[in-house]
Amino acid sequence: MEHLAFKSVKDKVCVITGGGGVLGTSMARGLASAGVITVILDINVEAAKKVASEVSSDYGVKSYGFKTNVLDRASLEEVRKKILDEVGEIDMLINGAGGNSPKATTRLEQITEEELDHMEDGFFGLELEGFQKVFDLNFTGTLLPTLVFAKDMVARQKGVILNVSSMNAYKPLTKIPAYSAAKASINNFTEWLAVHFAKVGVRVNAIAPGFFLTNQNRFLVTDEQTGALTPRGEKIIANTPMGVFGEPDDLNGTVLYLLSDMSNFITGICIPVDGGYSAFGGV
Ligand code: NAD
Numbered sequence: 001m002e003h004l005a006f007k008s009v010k011d012k013v014c015v016i017t018g019g020g021g022v023l024g025t026s027m028a029r030g031l032a033s034a035g036v037i038t039v040i041l042d043i044n045v046e047a048a049k050k051v052a053s054e055v056s057s058d059y060g061v062k063s064y065g066f067k068t069n070v071l072d073r074a075s076l077e078e079v080r081k082k083i084l085d086e087v088g089e090i091d092m093l094i095n096g097a098g099g100n101s102p103k104a105t106t107r108l109e110q111i112t113e114e115e116l117d118h119m120e121d122g123f124f125g126l127e128l129e130g131f132q133k134v135f136d137l138n139f140t141g142t143l144l145p146t147l148v149f150a151k152d153m154v155a156r157q158k159g160v161i162l163n164v165s166s167m168n169a170y171k172p173l174t175k176i177p178a179y180s181a182a183k184a185s186i187n188n189f190t191e192w193l194a195v196h197f198a199k200v201g202v203r204v205n206a207i208a209p210g211f212f213l214t215n216q217n218r219f220l221v222t223d224e225q226t227g228a229l230t231p232r233g234e235k236i237i238a239n240t241p242m243g244v245f246g247e248p249d250d251l252n253g254t255v256l257y258l259l260s261d262m263s264n265f266i267t268g269i270c271i272p273v274d275g276g277y278s279a280f281g282g283v
Pocket of ligand 1: 018164
């Protein structure tokens with residue numbers, strides 16, 4: 001099916017970092033359905049190549065998969081050259097690589113009087129290494145690809161950047177302080193960069209997915225053995241007015257909208273795609 005509303009993105013080139021992951025894969029398929037040539041970058045090269053090959057055979061639109069570490073500038077520079085040689089100029093960038101780590105996750109939601117003897121189960125048990133890992137992946141992993149890929153866009157005075165935020169950016173979730181703060185930094189950086197690039201034709205926006213069942217949160221919201229919702233999973237569903245987890249494909253309309261000329265006058269915003277989670281006060 002041809003998406004006429006998004007015809008401005010047809011045959012354009014979009015780089016997706018973390019494109020081998022659950023949401024990245026869905027975005028790549030959504031973009032290919034509108035005729036976008038996708039370049040899937042992932043540290044997991046098998047995943048990147050698999051997504052690219054499935055996308056090209058399912059949609060008949062070219063897709064490329066390359067190994068890249070978003071935390072390594074040399075790796076990004078190398079892949080930029082490869083893309084310019086083998087694919088063409090980059091029109092759009094989705095900074096999708098990101099995620100949380102168990103090393104930056106507390107067991108306790110809150111410290112209570114009863115827990116004073118084992119404070120290491122809360123904030124005091126967190127290691128700097130875990131914090132740094134999560135900050136690096138989410139913030140530096142957005143900053144570095146933007147430094148490497150956006151320069152050509154600015155020089156050509158045309159391009160679109162889409163960052164991936166989270167519900168945690170608005171109000172932190174318990175247990176995951178590093179991920180929450182790192183995603184808050186994405187919203188702030190999105191606004192800063194949008195202003196910085198506003199006069200040279202490069203737009204910068206973000207999406208904030210609500211709760212989607214994927215690799216990075218599965219261990220927190222479902223029981224490994226039974227697959228049943230954990231108490232935390234139940235809380236999430238109770239706080240999502242639509243009453244369900246999102247399906248990765250639910251992001252695609254918003255992604256296409258923010259990348260296409262349909263949102264020509266929009267820069268510096270973050271759109272929640274969350275089944276109403278961010279609108280709900282919990283009562
Ligand atoms: P995912 O773990 O399925 O995908 C992340 C991908 O990033 C993986 O393929 C991984 O190999 C890749 N990656 C990790 N480190 C990398 C590196 N250094 N260089 C290059 N690639 C690297 O996660 P996902 O759920 O698809 O999440 C995608 C984005 O959406 C992340 O930014 C995440 O924080 C955000 N997000 C997810 C949810 C959710 O419910 N799943 C909600 C809000 C935001």
